Amino acid sequence: MRLTSREQEIVNILKKNPLISQEELADVFGITRSSVAVHISNLMKKGIIRGKGYVFNEGPLITIVGECYLDINIYQKDYTNSHVETIDIKYKGVPLEICKVFGNYGIRPKVITFLANDQVGEHFLKQMQELELDTQNILKLNDSRSIRRVHINDTLTYAEDISDSDYYEAIKTKERLLLNSDCLITDYKFATEIVEEILSKKPDIFPELCTYIIDKNLPDIPDYISKFKVVVLGVNNTLKSERAINTFLDFNLDADQVFAITDGKSEIIAINDNKTHRFPLLPNQTFSVEEKIPSFLAGLICGILNKHPLRQAIRIAVGSI
Template sequence: MTEREKQILNWIRQDPQISQQELAEKAGITRSSVGVHISNLIKQGYITGRGYMFPEAQEVIVVGAVNMDIGGVSNNKLVREDSNPGIVTTSLGGVGRNIAHNMALLGIKTRLLTTFGDDTSADHIISAMNELGVDTSLSTRIRGGRTSTYLFISDEKGDMQLAINDMDIYKHLTPELIEARGRALQKAEAIVIDTNIPKESIEYITSHFNVPIFADPVSTIKASKLKNVLGRLYTLKPNRMEAELLSGVPIRDGQSLAKAARVLLDTGLKRVFISLGADGVFAGERDDKGEHFVKVPASAGKAVNTTGCGDAFTAALVWAYLHHLDLEDAARAGQAASAITMQSEKTINESLNEDKIINAIHLKEEVQ
C-alpha cells in the first residue's frame, strides 16, 4: 500500500460516504487519480466494490492469562504482623486479557481462549470481557478451580512489599483442550499467545496451526518457553532482557542489538520488535526480499503509568498486521499505542482507538 493509498483509506474509514471528488480535493489530486487508488485498494482487499464497503471483520484468537488483581496500599508505614489501614482495590489483569482488551478497543474481532476457576471472579471477568465485545466462548471453567489471582501489598509510598500469584489454573490449559478448539484456531486470521500458558501448549499451538502467531514472552523467567518454537512464530515482542535471553547475545550497543535481532531471525522468525523503553523499539524482519531493520524512537508523552504499555504494543502489532502495514509503520503503531496507554493511571487506556493510531502514524510521516 502506498502512502497516498493509506491516506485515502483513512479518509474513507472516517467517512464511508465520502465521494471521489471530495477525496480528490482533500488530497490535491485529480478525480481520475483517486479512481486509480480506489481500484488498487479494492484489488488489495481493503475495501470491497462500490460504496466503500469493508471486508468482513478478521477474527484473532488470544490464548493466554486472565487475572483478578487485588491490591492493598497502606495509609502509613507498614507494620509487620498487624492489620494496616489503607485502600484495597480490585481490577482485571493478565497479559492475554490485556492484549485482548486493547485489540477490542482497536476494532479487532477478538476471541479469548483461557481457563477460569469455578468462582465469582470468573463470573465478573467473563461479564466484563463480553461487554467489551470479546468472545469468551472458547474458554472453559474448571470445576473446583480458582481463577488466576494476583495479590499484592504496597507501602505508603506505593512500592510493592509483598505479592502472591495464584496461577495454578493454567495447568488445565492443556494441548488436549486446545486441540478440541482446533477448528476455530485454524480459521483465525492470527493467534496471540503469552507464556503464562504451559510450555507443551505453546509447542502444540505453534506446530499444529498454519496461522501467523504473535508471542509475548511476558518475563525473563517465562520467556524460555519460546526457545524451541521461535522459528514457528510470525512476530515476537520481547524487551531488551528477554531478547538477550532468547538470542544469547548481551545487548550493550546498537551493534549487539542488531546482532541479537539477526540471531532471532535466523531461527525462522519473521518479525521481531525489541522494546527498549524510553529508547524506543528496534524492529527487524526477514522475508523473500531480504532483511530489514529499523529503530523507531519512543513517542512523546507524559508517563503516568507504564504497566500496560507492552500489552498495548502487542495489540497494535496485530492491528498493523491485519492492515498490511510495513515493518516501520507497525513499529510506529506499537509505539503510538504504548504512548496513549502510559497517559492513563490504569493498565488499559479506554481512549485508545484505531483513529488515534492512524493519526499518529500519519503525523510522524508529516514531520519527516
C-alpha cells in the same frame, strides 16, 4: 482461514445467494441435506459465517489464549508514627488487554481462557460481552475460584493459579480452533505447548503466531520463537539487549516477521526482514513494560494486519498504549 474445496464452493454460492436453502444446496452439489448441514456447521465453527442468514465474517480468524485474573497490589509505607497501606485491585489478563485495543479497529477475536463461577468470573464475562467478543471457547472452573495474584509493593507474594497440566489439557480440547486460526496470540507461558501441539498435527498452513515476553534479565530465547510472526520483548534497558538482537537476527526473519524489543523508556528496536531498525520514544510516549506490553503487541498486530509499513505499525503500537 483454511477451507476444504467443498466448503469454499458452498461459501461462493452463499455469498451470491444468502437466502438459498440447505435443500437447494444439496441439489446443486448432488449430496444429502445432512451433508450440507455438516458443512454449514463446520463453516460456523471456523468463524466464516454467523448463524442463519449466512452473515459472513470477512476478516481473519483471530484467537487469543491467555489468563484472566484478579490482581491485588498492597502498598505499605512506614512513617515515623504510623503504618499506612493502600490496596489497588485490578481485573487483568492478556485477552482483555489485547481485545480493548482490537475493539478500536473493529476486530472481534475468539478467546480461550478459564473463568470461575464466582463474582470475579462474572465480571470478566461481562467485560468480554461488552466488547462483543466470541466467548464460546471460555473454559469454566467449576471446583475453584478465579485466579488471584497478590503483590506487596509490586513484588508477587501469593498466587492462586490453575495447574499447568490442566491448562495444557484444556488447550488440547481447542485444537481445531488453534489449527484453523489465521492469527493466534498466546500468553508466553503457553507458547511452548501451543507450538508443539500445532507441529504435532503437521498442518499445511501454520497459524501466524504472536506473543510477548517480559523479562528484565534477558532470558535465553528458545529456537521455537523463530516460528512466530510477531514477538515483543520487554527489557530493563535496551542498551543491554545486544544478545537478544543477535538471537533474533540469527533467526533470519523474513519480511512478514516483526520482532520488537523495548524498555518502554528510551526506544523500540524492531527486527524485520533480518534488518535492525531503531525508533526513539518521545518523553510523552514512555510506558511500563509490565503493564502495557500486551497493548503494544495488540497495536503492532493491528498495524501489520492492515499492511502498514513498519514505522507506521510501530506508531500504531505506541498509540495503543
